[in-house]
Amino acid sequence: AQSVTQLGSHVSVSEGALVLLRCNYSSSVPPYLFWYVQYPNQGLQLLLKYTTGATLVKGINGFEAEFKKSETSFHLTKPSAHMSDAAEYFCAVRNTGGFKTIFGAGTRLFVKA
Amino acid sequence: DTGVSQDPRHKITKRGQNVTFRCDPISEHNRLYWYRQTLGQGPEFLTYFQNEAQLEKSRLLSDRFSAERPKGSFSTLEIQRTEQGDSAMYLCASSREGDSAYEQYFGPGTRLTVT
Numbered sequence: 001a002q003s004v005t006q007l008g009s010h011v012s013v014s015e016g017a018l019v020l021l022r023c024n025y026s027s028s029v030p031p032y033l034f035w036y037v038q039y040p041n042q043g044l045q046l047l048l049k050y051t052t053g054a055t056l057v058k059g060i061n062g063f064e065a066e067f068k069k070s071e072t073s074f075h076l077t078k079p080s081a082h083m084s085d086a087a088e089y090f091c092a093v094r095n096t097g098g099f100k101t102i103f104g105a106g107t108r109l110f111v112k113a
Numbered sequence: 114d115t116g117v118s119q120d121p122r123h124k125i126t127k128r129g130q131n132v133t134f135r136c137d138p139i140s141e142h143n144r145l146y147w148y149r150q151t152l153g154q155g156p157e158f159l160t161y162f163q164n165e166a167q168l169e170k171s172r173l174l175s176d177r178f179s180a181e182r183p184k185g186s187f188s189t190l191e192i193q194r195t196e197q198g199d200s201a202m203y204l205c206a207s208s209r210e211g212d213s214a215y216e217q218y219f220g221p222g223t224r225l226t227v228t
Contacts, residue, residue: 103155
């Protein structure tokens with residue numbers, strides 16, 4: 001069975017500091033991996049996804065993530081946090097050939113001025 | 114830009130009542146998904162349609178829940194005899210046909226409160 005673990009339900013950084021949100025997954029088949037962002041009272045927006053090929057994936061708003069198969073990780077990073085990055089972030093996994101997406105519990109990012 | 118729309122955005126109902134939510138996917142998308150999100154958790158998969166066919170259902174979808182997608186366009190999710198544990202955000206998403214890597218586009222959700 002697939003599962004996603006996000007380490008840290010809350011992460012707080014200062015504006016301009018590095019953002020690192022951790023995600024580990026388990027999957028018995030090669031996975032597709034996703035990061036979504038959710039602002040209050042809104043749906044989810046895709047930040048980036050890994051399907052095949054290059055393991056370093058760049059997304060919107062300056063975010064990127066690296067797929068590390070040996071560590072079963074897909075951590076999300078951004079070099080310099082902005083106040084507008086404050087939101088809830090979800091890591092998700094989907095089987096290749098499947099359509100059910102499994103989400104982690106989410107990490108709420110706080111950005112301090 | 115017409116994204117996924119959901120109606121209503123908020124619903125307050127009394128325990129035991131029936132409720133129905135509607136989802137309108139992006140027009141060229143033939144795949145549609147329902148998820149449930151409770152406070153402090155990520156979305157949980159409920160069910161998936163390809164055109165009008167319901168191809169996968171989660172065990173979370175008890176017999177009080179039913180989803181339809183007549184004519185393969187909009188979809189409805191009905192909850193009968195609501196319980197307080199049904200209080201959650203119900204999210205709809207859609208994607209186009211093809212590889213399962215295609216992005217699922219999410220609607221804004223319907224927040225259900227059962228009193």
